[in-house]
Amino acid sequence: MTEDELVEFIGGLDNVEVVVAGPDNGAPEAAWGDVFFTVTGRRMPFATIVKRDQPGDESSRLHRDGVFRVNIGIGRAALRERFPGQDGEAVDPAALDRFFPHPVYAGHGFVSVLNPDATAAEVRELVVAAYAREH
Numbered sequence: 001m002t003e004d005e006l007v008e009f010i011g012g013l014d015n016v017e018v019v020v021a022g023p024d025n026g027a028p029e030a031a032w033g034d035v036f037f038t039v040t041g042r043r044m045p046f047a048t049i050v051k052r053d054q055p056g057d058e059s060s061r062l063h064r065d066g067v068f069r070v071n072i073g074i075g076r077a078a079l080r081e082r083f084p085g086q087d088g089e090a091v092d093p094a095a096l097d098r099f100f101p102h103p104v105y106a107g108h109g110f111v112s113v114l115n116p117d118a119t120a121a122e123v124r125e126l127v128v129a130a131y132a133r134e135h
Contacts, residue, residue, distance in 0.1 A: 001116045001117065001120035001123060003035075003049055003051075003068055006049060006070060006116075006123075007035055007049070009124060009127070010037045010047055010127055010131075011037065013127075013128075013131050014135075015039055015040040015041075015135065016037055016038070016039060016040070016131070017037070017038050017039075017040055018035060018036070018037055019035070019036045019038070020033065020034070020035050020036075021033065021034045021035075021036065030052060030054060031050075031052070031054075033051050033052075034048060034049065034050045034051060034052070035048060035049040036048050038134075039131065039134040039135050042134055044073075045073070046072070046073045046127075046130040046131055046133070046134045047070065047071065047072050047073065047127055047130060047131075048070075048071045049068055049069070049070055049071075050062065050068065050069050050071065051067075051068045051069075056104065057103050057104045059093040059094060059103045060093045060094055060103065060112070060114060061094040062114075066115070067096070067114055067115060068114065068115060069112050069113070069114050070112065070113050070114075070116060070123060071102055071105065071110050071111070071112045072110065072111050072112075072123070072126045072127055072130050073108065073109055073110050073130045073133070073134075074109055074110070074111050074126055074129060074130055074133075075109040075130075075133060076107070076108070076109040077109075078109065078111075078129075079101060079106060079109050079110070079111055082099070082111065083100075083101050093112070093114075094114070095114065096114045096115045096117075097113065097114065097115060097116055097117045097118055097119050098113065098114075098119070099111055099112070099113050099119065099122075100112055100113070111126065
């Protein structure tokens with residue numbers, strides 16, 4: 001699943017606002033090109049696509065050519081169910097196409113995956129569930 005396919009799918013859900021971070025919307029330069037998906041009237045995104053490492057969040061090694069990370073707000077309970085008793089030590093946040101708790105926002109219920117391929121169907125399911133939580 002490509003970035004464009006993800007943007008088309010997530011942005012195609014009813015009442016979803018898509019914001020691509022850039023100089024025109026006051027985003028910090030480090031986030032330019034990242035994509036944020038929010039339900040109209042909500043402030044926080046339920047999904048994001050990021051393309052660069054951020055200070056304190058380098059574990060996914062997004063500096064690699066063509067690597068991007070999809071982050072989905074599935075909720076704390078769903079995240080605990082998916083990763084029972086884990087603090088992230090048993091997962092590799094730099095592995096492609098494998099789900100892991102978000103390196104920084106797992107405490108807010110975000111799950112992540114790099115360059116979803118075999119996981120694309122599950123990404124769609126989780127996005128729809130996250131959207132339904134916000135809608």
